[in-house]
Amino acid sequence: KKHFPVNSDFFSRYLSREAVHAVDGVDLTVERGQTLGLVGESGCGKSTLGRCLLRLLSPTEGSIYFDGEEITDLSQRQLRSRRRNMQMVFQNPRSSLNPRQTVGEILTNPIEFHNIAAGDEAEEIARTLLEDVGLAGNHVNRYPHEFSGGQQQRIGIARALSVNPDFIVLDEPVSALDVSVQAQILQLIEQIKTEYDLTLVFISHDLNVVRHVCDEVAVMYLGEIVENAPVDKLFENPMHPYSQALLNSVALPDASKSVDRENVINEDLPSPINPPSGCRFHTRCPEVMDECRSNKPSLCTRVDSDTQTSRLAKCHLYDRK
Ligand code: SF4
Ligand code: MG
Numbered sequence: 001k002k003h004f005p006v007n008s009d010f011f012s013r014y015l016s017r018e019a020v021h022a023v024d025g026v027d028l029t030v031e032r033g034q035t036l037g038l039v040g041e042s043g044c045g046k047s048t049l050g051r052c053l054l055r056l057l058s059p060t061e062g063s064i065y066f067d068g069e070e071i072t073d074l075s076q077r078q079l080r081s082r083r084r085n086m087q088m089v090f091q092n093p094r095s096s097l098n099p100r101q102t103v104g105e106i107l108t109n110p111i112e113f114h115n116i117a118a119g120d121e122a123e124e125i126a127r128t129l130l131e132d133v134g135l136a137g138n139h140v141n142r143y144p145h146e147f148s149g150g151q152q153q154r155i156g157i158a159r160a161l162s163v164n165p166d167f168i169v170l171d172e173p174v175s176a177l178d179v180s181v182q183a184q185i186l187q188l189i190e191q192i193k194t195e196y197d198l199t200l201v202f203i204s205h206d207l208n209v210v211r212h213v214c215d216e217v218a219v220m221y222l223g224e225i226v227e228n229a230p231v232d233k234l235f236e237n238p239m240h241p242y243s244q245a246l247l248n249s250v251a252l253p254d255a256s257k258s259v260d261r262e263n264v265i266n267e268d269l270p271s272p273i274n275p276p277s278g279c280r281f282h283t284r285c286p287e288v289m290d291e292c293r294s295n296k297p298s299l300c301t302r303v304d305s306d307t308q309t310s311r312l313a314k315c316h317l318y319d320r321k
Contacts (some may be wrong), residue, residue, distance in 0.1 A: 037210030093152035104140030
């Protein structure tokens with residue numbers, strides 16, 4: 001929806017950037033144990049949606065459920081205990097780690113805040129967390145700036161894990177890192193997902209990144225989910241013209257998809273505040289038809305008869321019976 005009041009001072013710095021992003025009519029379910037990729041160009045509202053899932057932002061309309069409980073209208077006080085189960089990892093570890101706190105403090109503060117442990121016991125947990133994220137050794141008295149970008153993101157991941165959550169939203173967790181480090185962090189994310197029995201939402205503008213870590217992918221365009229599919233189905237056979245364009249715009253390692261249509265992704269993105277009428281993608285769509293300019297497509301379901309998996313696409317190419 002058009003306006004997201006920010007609930008927490010800590011996140012108020014996102015207000016100026018995020019408040020303008022519209023997220024509209026999004027219906028999304030993340031199954032337990034799943035990794036859901038949320039993909040789209042910057043400015044499409046994926047970070048806003050990710051923050052709404054954790055109630056770091058509040059939607060003006062609609063409902064958010066966590067583990068069967070509706071959390072849409074919970075107060076900050078009520079949310080505090082739930083936060084133990086839902087955490088976030090941010091894009092830029094440098095700005096999301098407090099430079100004045102030692103790594104030990106960064107990790108033990110949430111542990112003590114949520115009364116999980118205190119003192120030496122909390123520090124012991126912090127050391128174990130650091131080992132689990134690949135930072136063995138004596139690091140608890142060091143400061144974030146003493147670490148490389150990749151190591152800082154490991155610390156950011158350890159902080160999210162410190163309260164033993166069920167659910168983590170990772171917002172572009174590798175985008176700020178050198179390409180050589182990205183694969184290591186992706187591997188770490190897969191490893192902790194299994195070890196900590198996590199459910200993940202993985203936000204990225206890079207389809208190649210989600211391809212390797214996600215089970216399911218939701219593609220967003222101008223604040224809407226335009227396609228939702230199991231990851232292999234999306235890569236094999238993207239239904240929505242925007243997903244097709246997004247796939248064609250990435251350099252696929254196996255080069256199995258040739259770039260045979262004009263690259264529509266590099267054009268300027270229309271404003272999500274005043275999106276195009278009808279289908280929001282119609283100003284850039286290579287398949288645009290007359291009805292697309294005036295009629296909003298609805299989400300159409302396709303069930304794959306072989307695998308019985310279903311997928312959704314919001315496009316008039318699929319809403320004819
Ligand atoms: Fe393209 Fe029309 Fe489908 Fe929108 S509804 S993606 S404009 S074909
Ligand atoms: Mg973002």
